[in-house]
Amino acid sequence: EAEVAQSPRYKITEKSQAVAFWCDPISGHATLYWYRQILGQGPELLVQFQDESVVDDSQLPKDRFSAERLKGVDSTLKIQPAELGDSAMYLCASSLALGGAYEQYFGPGTRLTVT
């Protein structure tokens, strides 16, 4: 069964350092999402891509966060500099296409700890 891949699974970094997460969506899925999940809360959307274009990044803290999906396949989310409040699970999800399906399929996530 096709899955969304994410790496690394766990990341510990010091405050003010840069950190990057990678996501490879299910093959053929045009829409890719990055979510942040703080412990005890549900996932919150950070950025949404349709192919290589950003559809929605209204909740992305753009002073420190950036995301790209250069070839419309895999994607990278970067934080620079990391802050203590960034400690969370970062989830990547994909779906067939915007307007094509509601169901999103999630990867296992990257657990970030900022010390």
Next chain:
Amino acid sequence: DQQVKQNSPSLSVQEGRISILNCDYTNSMFDYFLWYKKYPAEGPTFLISISSIKDKNEDGRFTVFLNKSAKHLSLHIVPSQPGDSAVYFCAASEDYKLSFGAGTTVTVRA
């Protein structure tokens, strides 16, 4: 502002009995609703969904009910099994963007 709320953080149920999970929402523009299940150290997995034009959808042991006038949906699991022990998230879609509740942790007791 939390648009999707799951007011019960946890639920304990005996194996074989019914589990009922509740979810309330405030945004009348939501047009599709989903439930996800999450095990520790894994990402959420899609469980069942319902369109806003329906009031019930059933898939095996799982049934979702939607009451649009009350802005309320529920997930029924019958019968509950030990493998159902997980965190369940309610999600609602507007323009294919999902808003999630905080989750309900279900524990099925033997």
